[in-house]
Amino acid sequence: MxxxxxxxxxxxxxxxxxxxxxxxxxxxxxxxxxxxxxxxxxxxxxxxxGLPNLHSHTFQRGMAGLAETRGPEGDSFWTWRQVMYRFLGSLTPDDVEAIAAFAMMEMLEGGFTALAEFHYLHHDVDGRAYADSAELSGRIAAAVQETGMGLTLLPVFYAQGGFGAAAPGDGQRRFINDPESYARLLEGARRAVADLDDAVVGVAPHSLRAVTPESLRAVVALSGEGPVHIHISEQVKEVEDCLAWSGQRPVAWLLDHAPVDRRWCLIHATHLDSREVEGIARSNAVAGLCPITEANLGDGIFEGVDFLMAGGRFGVGSDSNVEISAPGELKQFEYSQRLKHRARNVLAEHEGQSTGRSLYDAALAGGAQVLGRRIGAxxxxxxxxxxxxxxxxxxxxxxxxxxxxxxxxxxxxxxxxxxxxxxxxxxxxxxxxxxxxxxxxxxxxxxxxxxx
The missing domain is CATH 2.30.40.10 (Urease, subunit C, domain 1)
Structure with missing residues (x-):
């Protein structure tokens, strides 16, 4: 007591x-x-x-600053991704644990008290599974033990290199599973966090480009009543590729083909049309915004004003961990909307309301909802x-x-x-x-x- x-x-x-x-x-x-x-x-x-951090890849803290040199062609998310693939090419389990602990330490010092770790680094450097397929999930759990961070662990399912069952590239070999091996990984992850106090394990189909419709259904079925997180509509190219594959935009396709509800966190959701904005709001899913990373990568600006007017729910995360700050994510969200709309105090709901309080309250509720834990109050x-x-x-x-x-x-x-x-x-x-x-x-x- x-x-x-x-x-x-x-x-x-x-x-x-x-x-x-x-x-x-x-x-x-x-x-x-x-x-x-x-x-x-x-x-x-x-x-x-304490504010929940609803989206992070802790290993990426180690590469912060390594992708800030201009290349010979236009830099984008896709060129940044190549730097990321090279960085993770030599990471050992000890490295993963050390970087995760450092990132969690900075999160706690920066005002976050709970983490949803979107964990997609599973295999050895050659792409082979470790003897314990959940070895690296165990290293995340060890970092939690050392730092005291609250944890929702989200083992990521990643099966292909792009829409239409494209073969994965060499840089993705540490991520890849089929539904059967993923089910074993998920059970291993649950064992890895069993000794942690109040930890939750959910599922995370990486993105529509990384799964088939069939494997998406299989992975979601493994979630039980737990959280389901997915990257969606982060990049214009992703929207274009999804349209070419299915005839629908990513969020529209997901809402039509998956049981999206309040357990779901749609990460980024940057590029939305008006029907998708309203569809997410009606589903009671949470938009997982990572404003500092989205700015760093040049992703675009979320439709924040329309989404909140439609009754949408959101939370914030540190994603690539290029800068870790709970208040900083909220500030960047508001500032992005000010730039987009050329106005001030855009995300406060009514005259006389504190913008900081409005942002903080909403991020508490949205983050707690999709971490699947009794936190945020x-x-x-x-x-x-x-x-x-x-x-x-x-x-x-x-x-x-x-x-x-x-x-x-x-x-x-x-x-x-x-x-x-x-x-x-x-x-x-x-x-x-x-x-x-x-x-x-x-x-x-x-x-x-x-x-x-």
Whole structure:
């Protein structure tokens, strides 16, 4: 049992002071505003529910910065992908674990407390399965043990190189499975996380270009009641190729041929027409937005205004991990809409509403929904995942209430994060992860070898 008293906290019903929080087994058992401090640990500062990160490829943290040199032709997602294939060509299981732990450490320091890891690196460098086909899923689980990150693990199904059953390329050989081998991988992943506290395993058909309609149905059938995540409509070329293959745009095809519902997370969904915008909203699926990565890759700008007006749900993720910041993803989302519409405070729903608060609330709800865990709120029955901002930070000290979140998202950013609690345990203190030294040293050794 841990008994806290929070100076200021954002509860489902709004801001409160002197909030007593009881935690047992990592779960909040009671929340009492205006409580007495006797017998409780004081948590000084401004406490927010921890934000879920609904999409990440942790191994890509190691290649951040390696694709920022202009090539001889127009650079795009597709040229970036070739850099990624070369980078992963020599990664060992130890490297995967070291990079994953470093990325998770930065996520926690940056205001994320739960992660949906879209994990598609499965095999050895020559494409052969490890003796334990879930070896690399186990390395993700080990990184979670070290960092304390909350986990939804999404083993990725990847079977082909493009629409129409195109053969996979050499760079994809570490990803490839058929439905039978994927089913074994999924069972291995469930065993790998069995000793983690409150971990969830879902399924992740990589994209429509990487599966057949038949294999998509087989993979979704393995999900049970768990989350289903898929990349969709990230690139214009993907839309064009899907139209050539099926006569439909990717999201339209998916909505017509798969049981898309609230368990589904449609990652990116950047290029949508009006019918697709409305279709996602009606399905109750969540749009998984990764605004920093989408900007870095030149993907395009999500139809944010129309989607929210249609009642759509969204969350944010760090994807390629080129920059890891929970408030930074929310800021980039809003700024992209400002550039698109040449207006300000575009994603706030009504006059007088805080844009930062609106973004934060929506990303909490959407992320929690598609991670399949009881997170995203300081409330009884939810995991005790808390992000505490320093009340003495110069950008927060002279404001209060929703302006704290506006200042966090648009001004101070992750530098305002002081303490992070996951499942009732402190994992970040004074802005630094409690195991930062060991994690950083191992990451540095791995990167020195990889880039030698």
């Amino acid at each position: 841990r008994r806290l008293i929070l100076d200021h906290a954002l509860l489902p019903e709004g801001w409160a002071q002197q909030v007593g929080v009881d935690i047992d087994g990592g779960t909040i058992t009671a929340v009492r505003p205006h409580d007495t401090p006797e017998g409780r640990e004081r948590v000084a500062g401004i406490t927010l529910p 300081i409330a009884a029955g939810h995991r005790a995942d808390l992000v505490v901002l320093g009340a003495d930070h110069p950008d927060l000290a002279a404001v209060s209430g929703d302006r704290w979140i506006d200042s966090y998202v648009f001004v101070a950013g992750k530098a305002a994060v002081d303490t992070v609690v996951v499942a009732g345990r402190d994992v970040v203190r004074n802005g630094r992860h409690v195991n930062r030294g060991a994690i950083l040293a191992r990451y540095a050794r791995a990167m020195a070898r990889i880039l030698a």
